[in-house]
Amino acid sequence: MSTESPKVAIIGGGVAGLTVACVAVSRGARVTLFEQKAHGGGRTFSFLDPVTGVELDNGQHVILGCYLRTRSFLELISVYTRLTEKPLDIEWRERDQELSSLRVANGSKISLALALLRQRHLGFLDRMYLLLGLSRAGRVKPFPDECVKDWLDRPGQPRTVKKYFWNPVCLAVMNESMENAVGTKFATVLKKVFFGSGNSSSFLWSSAGLSTLIVNPAMNYLSKAGATIRLGSKVESWKFDSSSATVSIGGESDTFDFVVSTVPPWNLDTLLRSDLGIPYKVSSILSGYVWFAKDQNVSAPLTGCIGTTVQWITWKGPRLGAVTVSAANELDDLGKKELEKLVRQELTDLLRIDPGEIERVLLLRERRATVSISGLNKIPTVPGLIIAGDWTIPELPCTIESACESAYRAVDRIYANPVRA
Ligand SMILES: Cc1cc2nc3c(=O)[nH]c(=O)nc-3n(C[C@H](O)[C@H](O)[C@H](O)COP(=O)(O)OP(=O)(O)OC[C@H]3O[C@@H](n4cnc5c(N)ncnc54)[C@H](O)[C@@H]3O)c2cc1C
16 A cells, blocks of 8 residues: 555544544545445534424534634634634523623633622632632642542532532533543643633634534535545444555445544444443433523523523524533433423523413433543554544543544544555
8 A cells, every 4th residue: 555645544424533534635645434324423413493494403512712623623624714702601590599690701811710700699708719719720630530529629619619610610511410520621621711822711603503514514625625425334344454454334345544433432342343341431411492482581692500400501592592401311211291391491480481482492312422431541552543533532521622633633643654555
């Protein structure tokens, strides 16, 4: 296989696979992307709602200013300018209480500190603890296996601060409870979001759905660059020798210099024909769209809900809210009717509206939304095989950013040794 540009097979057409493909093509590689489903995007996609014709995401995806790799990828496929940057702006609600909002005027640490000090539903001492707790994120590292709760408990964060700040932030960032989430990853994210440069804590909003924003432009970029995209193509097996790799689908096979796998661990197990022997846990997300008969009286694009099963409402418009329940494994066994009843009841209370104002609820469940894994170093190394995907970055939780980060690292590995002959 001695040619000047590497020939690369990419398995999986989610964000990681699309990013590997686009970046590798931009650096001159000959790329074939295999995706088992009929559409790309993996866990990041959108679809047309059959009732309203509106493009809806498979669940609300937040992209933050500190997502530097994601931004590079979106710039590469010329869609970054379609995002609108908005400062962090959350109105908190609890069933029977008006709470103060969290508005960070700009990306500076001073405006963050002022915003935290204005959290008047917390007592003065609690606000001081919160400021100290956050500043500590930049200085005191969690122990390797320490969970978020134990890390926060070391200097002692009061119960109220955990309830009104750390718990919602941890669920949103990690998709896991404070007891289950890995402290080191949480600390890294806090540092990036709150102590990064300029707009790192800003939200990057898109009025278009995820497929229109990311998936379709990435596919177009690849087609124009001459890459081969094979949708509906499940890779069944692979074989590696000292200079090449063979990828097989049905009776067909093709040979490459490198194979980049971006599939989740449960699919990788099958391809490696072995039990990875690495324990991983999956965490689900329950998402929903709620249509209201009247404009809702909210003061921020994001409503943080305290003490309810629904954790966040992202306002897509005055009459359409996207609800999110992270770490929703306990709800996995509830039927959709029961869940809808719960969501309707909670939103009626939180927004103080008449039940009849909720016109329609559409619920979406992603049982394997994110993965947490330990012992990444136990994955067997096979010359020519590069393993990427959101779950492969030890210092980050599973997000679009970790998917993109893994992709850039994968391409760097290819170009560290482009020809394996
Ligand atoms: C509801 C929900 C909300 C989320 N919210 C956020 C958020 O707010 N912010 C954020 O940053 N992240 C969020 N995430 C996480 C984010 O979606 C994922 O981290 C990211 O999409 C993972 O991308 P990936 O390419 O690594 O994996 P995947 O998207 O899982 O892609 C892997 C692909 O490989 C394919 N595949 C598997 N086996 C084979 C095979 N043998 N042959 C061919 N193809 C195969 C699969 O079909 C899939 O398309 C959310 C996820 C969900 C589900």
